Amino acid sequence: FAVMADAESQNGENHLPHKIYLDYNATTPPATEVVKAVEEALREAWGNPSSSYTAGCKAKELIDTARAHVAKMVGGKPEDIIFTSGGTEANNMVLFSTVENFNSTSKERQNNRVALALPHIITSNVEHDSVALPLLHLQKTHRAEITFVPVSTVTGRIEVEDIISAVRPNTCLVSIMLANNETGVIMPVGELSQCLASMSKERSAQGLPKILLHTDAAQALGKVEVDVQELGVNYLTIVGHKFYGPRIGALYVRGLGQHSSLLPMLYGGGQERNFRPGTENTPMIAGLGKAAELVFLHCAVYEAHMRRIRDYLEERLEAVFEDRIRLNSRFPGAERLPNTCNVSLLKPAMLGHEWLSHCQYLQASIGAACHSDRGDRPSPVLLNSGVPQEAATSAVRLSVGRETSQDDVDLIVRDLEQAAQLLGVNK
Numbered sequence: 001f002a003v004m005a006d007a008e009s010q011n012g013e014n015h016l017p018h019k020i021y022l023d024y025n026a027t028t029p030p031a032t033e034v035v036k037a038v039e040e041a042l043r044e045a046w047g048n049p050s051s052s053y054t055a056g057c058k059a060k061e062l063i064d065t066a067r068a069h070v071a072k073m074v075g076g077k078p079e080d081i082i083f084t085s086g087g088t089e090a091n092n093m094v095l096f097s098t099v100e101n102f103n104s105t106s107k108e109r110q111n112n113r114v115a116l117a118l119p120h121i122i123t124s125n126v127e128h129d130s131v132a133l134p135l136l137h138l139q140k141t142h143r144a145e146i147t148f149v150p151v152s153t154v155t156g157r158i159e160v161e162d163i164i165s166a167v168r169p170n171t172c173l174v175s176i177m178l179a180n181n182e183t184g185v186i187m188p189v190g191e192l193s194q195c196l197a198s199m200s201k202e203r204s205a206q207g208l209p210k211i212l213l214h215t216d217a218a219q220a221l222g223k224v225e226v227d228v229q230e231l232g233v234n235y236l237t238i239v240g241h242k243f244y245g246p247r248i249g250a251l252y253v254r255g256l257g258q259h260s261s262l263l264p265m266l267y268g269g270g271q272e273r274n275f276r277p278g279t280e281n282t283p284m285i286a287g288l289g290k291a292a293e294l295v296f297l298h299c300a301v302y303e304a305h306m307r308r309i310r311d312y313l314e315e316r317l318e319a320v321f322e323d324r325i326r327l328n329s330r331f332p333g334a335e336r337l338p339n340t341c342n343v344s345l346l347k348p349a350m351l352g353h354e355w356l357s358h359c360q361y362l363q364a365s366i367g368a369a370c371h372s373d374r375g376d377r378p379s380p381v382l383l384n385s386g387v388p389q390e391a392a393t394s395a396v397r398l399s400v401g402r403e404t405s406q407d408d409v410d411l412i413v414r415d416l417e418q419a420a421q422l423l424g425v426n427k
């Protein structure tokens, strides 16, 4: 336990154990450069970006620069980027806009004698709540038909053929996350967009609606390369606080307003070309732009480092716990994020939060932060992904970051071992 003693001494006088944060899928700290960009914008670009004098022009200039960086990060055009308050707003915007647009174009379809009552949206059964819950609401209020397609319980991945089998005449949107926040599994969004594109000509000839594609890229950005041209999506959700940026988001819309429709959820002063009005949050937008610039410049380095550290973590867990653990993120045939490790201690079996609560240094989670009030109930995302009930009940999610080190891993593996021993004795 020399590693742990050293950790305590590192804190000098107070001898309180320093903490090791391994919950980067929940949120990330703002990068130093991001903090600097936000501070500068607060000080020097406080003007209203719509004002024509210097203070306003400075703010507008920062916003335009940030928009260009965000666009570059995802391989899109600046004019296809809309800033939002975060990922939840961006996801809701796509879903509610789709339903409203379907209804506003229903007259055209009736002229073509194709009367389709309600819009149909297809998604998976492992989406983040900011996609799943709006869709459940639209279903419950009879404003849309929703199909929640189960992911494969072997690969943890959505299978393209299962999405295509769910298509109906009134299908107008498919929303599939790019990577899952709990398992780290990467979804075949690019393959899916190719299949949907191959259906569009025939559907158009029948007077049926185009099927647009949305992906929630919150967990993928900053960890793996994200390119909207390769993905072929119409909409892509961007969440700043997942890639060392501020708590603000953005929505990529291919051919905004022309190729891909977008109707506003808010009405007001005309900002963001009326798609998302409200005086712009210049400092946060400047911070988001800086975070996006860092991802564009360094994502490959971030990915390689996180993969090396996560693989070392899993190697150490297996070496120390041997057959007492189950690594839940290893799905055969599925690609996964480089930073995510989901692990269960099965011998002795114990609840994930119990294991964590007996750790001195480790700060992690048993699943999505927004589900932290679920108590002892296993994650539905893990269960839906095919993780056995006992493993899902005792699961801990460890997600490494850009600066997580091998020393951090050595310390937290020791920490997890001593927690398991403590619990094993107390059992």
Ligand SMILES: Cc1ncc(COP(=O)(O)O)c(C=O)c1O
Pocket (backbone or CB within 6 Å): 025, 085, 086, 087, 088, 089, 128, 130, 177, 181, 216, 218, 219, 239, 240, 247, 248, 249
């Ligand atoms: C996959 C995913 N989508 C959407 C969100 C929501 O983003 P925000 O917290 O900015 O609303 C999060 C994280 O919170 C997330 O992990």
Ligand SMILES: O=C(O)CC[SeH]
Pocket (backbone or CB within 6 Å): 025, 026, 027, 181, 182, 367, 368, 369, 370, 371
């Ligand atoms: O913790 C996560 O998975 C994202 C926030 Se709900």
